[in-house]
Amino acid sequence: MPSVAQIIKSKPEQSVVTIEADKSVFDAIKLMSDRQIGALIVTQGADIVGIVTERDYARKVVLMDRSSKTTPVRDIMTRSVRYVRLNETAQDCMALMTEHRMRHLPVIDDGKLVGMVSIGDLVKNIISEQQFTIEQLEHYITGAHT
DSSP states (O other): OOBHHHHHHHSSOOOOOEEETTSBHHHHHHHHHHHTOSEEEEEETTEEEEEEEHHHHIIIIITTTOOTTTSBGGGTSBSSOOOEETTSBHHHHHHHHHHHTOSEEEEEETTEEEEEEEHHHHHHHHHHHHHHHHHHHHHHHHTOOO
C-alpha cells in the first residue's frame, strides 16, 4: 500500500491552494474553478483555520440563499480539519474519508501544510496498482519476462 508521500509525488501539481478566511465565498469558488479542484485550505495569516469545499458552498450558500460575493469563507468553512501525515497509507486515508464522509485530506509534515489528498487521487492510485497487478499476473501466466 503506497504512502501519502508517494501519492503526493505522483500528482502533476504539488502546490497546496489556500484562501484567507476573510475572502468572499465567490473568490473561493472562482479559485477552485480556476485550479479545477474541489477544496481549499482556509488560513488566517500563517495558521490553518479550516477547509472549504464545493459541498460547503452548495449546502451553506446556495441552499441557504446567501450571497457568495458578500459571505466570507469563515462563515461556511469546516473548522475542524482532519489531516494525514506523509508516512500514512492510502488505506489510512480511505478509512478516514469513509468514516467521516469527506473527500479531501490536507497533508501535514513537521506542522507545515505540504499537500492535499483527494478521493480522486486515492481512486487513481488504486486503479494504477490494480493495473500493475493484472499486468504482472498476465506476464506470469504467459511466461513473459519483464
